[in-house]
Amino acid sequence: MTHLLRRAGNRAQSGARGTLNFIGFLFSWLSLGLIMGVLVLGGIFYLYARDLPDHQQLAQYEPATLSRIYSARGLIMDEFARERRIFTPIDEIPDLVKGAFLSAEDKNFYEHPGFDLRGMVAAMVQAARGETLRGASTITQQVMKNFLLDGERSATRKIKELILSVRAESTLSKDDILELYMNEIFLGQNSYGVTAAAQTYFAKTLEELTPAEAAYLAAMPKAPSNYHPVREKEAAVSRRDFVLREMFENGYITAEEFEDAIASDLLTVQSGDVLSSRDALPSRDYFTDEIRRQLGEKLEGGEDELFTGGLTVRATVDPELQAAAAKALRARLEEYDRSRGVYLGPVATIGADTLTDESGWRTALAASRAPRDVVGWIPAVVLEVGESSARIGIEGVEDDEDGHFLTLGDADWIGRIRDGDRSGGKPTTAGALYRVGDVVMVKAITEGGEFQRWSLRQIPEIEGAFMAMDVTTGRVLAMQGGFSYQHSVFNRATQATRQPGSSFKPFVYAAALDSGYTPASIVVDAPVEVESGGEIWRPTNSSNRFYGPAPLRTGIEQSRNLMTVRVAQDIGMDRVSAYAERLGVYDDMPEYLSYALGAGETTLFKMVAAYAMFGNGGKRVEPTLVDRVQDRYGRTIYRHDQRGCRGCEAEEFAGELPWIWDPARQVMDPVTAYQLSSMMQGVVSRGTAASTVGARLGVPISGKTGTTNDAKDAWFLGFTPRIAAGCYIGFDTPRNMGSGAYGGTLCGPVFADFMEVALKDHGSFERPQPPNTVFVKIDRFTGQRLPDNASGEQVVTELFRRGEEPSVGGYGTFVDGGFAMGADLPLFSREEGGQSAQSVTRDGQRKVIRTSPSFGTLSSGGLY
Template identity: 65%
Template sequence: YFTDEIRRELSASLGDEELFTGGLTIRATVDPDLQTVAARALRDGLEKYDRELGVYRGPAAQIDPAGFDPSDEASWRAALAGASVPRDIDGWHPAVILEIGESSARIGIEGVEEDEDGHFLSFSDAKWARLRGENGRLREAQGADDMWDVGDVVQVRAITADGAFERWSYRQVPAIQGGFMAMDTMTGRVLAMQGGFSYQSSVFNRATQALRQPGSSFKPFVYAAALDNGYSPATIVVDAPIEVATGAGIWRPTNSSDKFYGPAPIRTGLEQSRNLMTVRIAQDVGMDVVAEYAERFNVYKDMPELLSYSLGAGETTLYEMVAAYAMFANGGLRVEPTLVDRVQDRYGRTIYRHDRRECENCTADRLSAAAQPFLRSNAERIMDPITAYQITSMLQGAVSRGTSRAAVGSLGLNLAGKTGTTNDAKDVWYVGYSPRIAAGCYMGYDNPRPLGKSAFGGTLCAPIFAEFIKVALAGQGPVTFPVPPGGRFISIDRHSGQRLPDGATGANVQVEYIKDGQETVVGGYGQTVDGGWKIGADVPLYDGVPAQNIERVQVRGQSRALPKNPSLGSISSGGLY
């Protein structure tokens, strides 16, 4: 996937003739070790989902039994070599069914020598894969002869225990697909890219070519627009029902949990992926401003000013999303992702170089006469560095208290990240970062369809990110993001946004970094946002509000009360609900 994407990009910029006949030397940005980790992590995640579905999709290929002799090794090896099956999956081997017994099948395995007794694939190992009957219903296979026929080509993997071979295990290429990408947040160098389960199975690169809805992973750009336009991390936003008249009827967005939580600081809205708070923020800031931010970060080229886009309804690529998150990580500087460091022609002349910075004081004839080298950054600033730090702090909260707590927060690396899950879980995402590495994962069917009720970005993609990042950051402790000048730290109550004395401690205390001159004290100086929708009077903000003053709302024909003490609520994945 990585090299094919390089070919695609250079073919477009240099032309096929120069690319293939120019004797070029191309220096790629890939880190081979991280590429191996990324490919393995994505494949493991896709295969895990597929095995949990428990559906058998038939053999990888079929060989006419009349075309080979099962007892003649040379015969079946020649037939198997001609089978069109993927051979680029680490640890997997194509195998042909030679003979079927009562509880197992004798197999011939490509690249593995025959032993005296032969190799066998136990039916009990493949029993998890249910057969689909003519009526479309799934049923358990009754035996090896019910699942396989002689001549079927399958994939197998050796299972070992303490380094010793134990058995051959059945494997199948999943129907679900996905992509993974990791890049350096300062230089844009793409360190790893995997565009699917197997390149030989499908060359379509889902990291760069698949246009999918990012769901809640888009929300940080809405919050960034708000923070750059008068909001602070302690701004109170009301989580209450919303109705929007559209040409297609009334749009009633809801939270993933189908609950309403009352007023809360915007930190809570991003950490817990609250859809209604996000829509109110987008309405208050203006979708024209949100669209400008999305385009500034290259998430979209020309984003429609529709409220549903604040919840990630538009389509973009994993490549663009990871690059956009990298700009949060580096403090708000534009960075262009690249797969190529340098291209030289056959004479050694550089015809392309990604890093355009000039090194001052690097031209002395002798090292002893050279001054200290100095590299001047030419990166464009696209966001206030304090806003970038605030978004990062909120996304660190999303990792430690939100939808990726179990998979990523448990690593204890102080990372920032956000899940994304769209309507009916057709697309699931996770994008996260440290100060120097941003990485992201996407999973879904190529022809979008629901992944199931238990499918979320935090359960499917976050573990893939965690598997990669713990190797990429091996040997490092918790990361620290640099604090930009021009602000100060204050303490607030995590639930109400109320100002607390400096140095306050406790589970509800949240230390926020705010811009100089920005008032964030709730009560008298605070800011409460309802997005322009009428929410009624006496909506409680803190503890101690009398029960009789609790606002009641009608939702789907039922009367519901907004809680008098807004809590974190249940963890939700957000999305387009």
């Protein structure tokens, strides 16, 4: 028995030793395997960790954010962006929004070291069970993927992601990482970051979001296209509700808020239930597009800085004046277009197969490229054509029981159709004018506030531009580069180079006044012949007549070509050219005599800027569309106003007041500027712009009309001591605009319409008298000095440099421009009548001119 017990004990001990040996063997192998696994894993991590991007660069990360343009009154005008993103610091993001994203993406964000081990294990278990694979990436890992790695789905990228996440957590705070995530994440509809997405989907700020709206945004990072609020609404609501449930369980919303949010509908901009924040902005126009073009040249980073730098741009535009400029120019272009009586056809066409129901034609019409930036004009599509009318569907206007119609009678201004195969004479039926699917522009005609009918409108073929600026600061207050920006983005104020015609003459007269002329100098209005390039050039006055000698003032008031040519010939085109270049009209003006009559090409932008220097007393002024540009941190990187101020830094003013000085360079003699302004007032009060500008405004405005040969270009530019403005009208491909097309008749009314608005807050029109000058009364027909008490229609008060004024009863200098004349030429003529008088020539000699000149006397050196 004892023996058996001993043997059993030995077997038990042997079994125990075997078990212990096995356990030891297993432990050894497990330990060895673990060590090897750690070594292998460490080696893998070491291998992949060597060439990883520098995560510390995230501390200096500046995301591409949109730039905004504000008007002079602080209203948002436009936005420029490649990625629609509005950077928002983490401390300005509401807890509700942060809670929504943490609940949806990484509820353990503030506890884990950069990766969520529990989430990774749960994901692996789900994958092993064959369940839907869930993501296990933390917000930190997503930031590393979005900023430093590519988006490939591979084990290699996940390893790099983990390494970078741990590193980032050691150098960046949790809030820094969350800030990067919430400003970088793509949330669909070209929206990056939560702030831009809140505007895109709900037209709200982050503070205005409801729990349901915040949850919807938090649902988007997973796959924005899968949760579109219209096309995938059911999936979007389901995912939103999941996020809401997580928010409730994580304590970010109450039970009551959860129930209300779950029960709410998904109402977004995309579904049409919310008005887009972009819709609240004005349509992009010539002004903001020109800002884009000019800032692209001025900014160190070029146009890319504007689209990605998060800049705040304060524009110079005055919204009221901009609206007045657009309205005035459009009204005159349309008036001229309708006077021609030519119908150019529809702005677009829609296939008949899309017009079968209201939903179809409204969708097709919304997608058409009809312009929508002309106030009062609405796109419409022709649905049916009858004998005398056409039924139309109008964008944004509900159909009524009777329908909407365009009648043939409304189109009685049309005398000819010029539109492909339907071209012809005056339409006698609606079918000759309209076809089903035509997209046309219409306007509601009202009387006494009551709707009367819909009227057909068309974009004019003729184009033009208008611009106005402050003569002291150079701030461009309004700019309209054409009839419709959406129809044609070509800015005719800055990009169209056209012949200024007679509107260039003030530069000739300014050079003359600087060269010894006075407003009372007598210049001969007689034929001229110039040999140029082996050919004879014979300039003429617009009337094809000549009027004999007349004061310099008359030459500019009546826009006498022959007087201008003689003046330019006398002083030399080199002086005229230098003057035009100094004032910025041309960069390098050829010294051709024809340029004195505006034969060269320049832009309205340059002409208005030069006229502004006439108005401000001859100081250099640079036109600008931008007052100030600030970067994303509020630092000023560009400021137009370079005036200095002494004492402006003081918190309180005691005794001496702040003093502002202007460093602007004097580019024109102040006396010349004053004399020229006075002479150009005569253009408006009794000259070529009297009927269209002077008679309407009734204030002392200086200006000049301009019309080129064959009436291809029409101009009017004018200025006061505060504002300069100008208009240009012509076909984009230059051609004759017809009889009666002059600068005064076409552009004069545009200027007058605009100035009626601009003059409301104008203030004084007084100009300071330059030092060392005297005022003298002159007969504006003869140039003879009159007594100080003289009065009458012929009397005009002229400014002279002290010592250059004629004596009482005397005359100014006599100028023939270098072209020989007979000695019996009359001194002057009151329009077309004449009388004899005594002349003082430029060399100081006096001669009596007979009243009846011979034919040869009026010739130009016998050459004509």
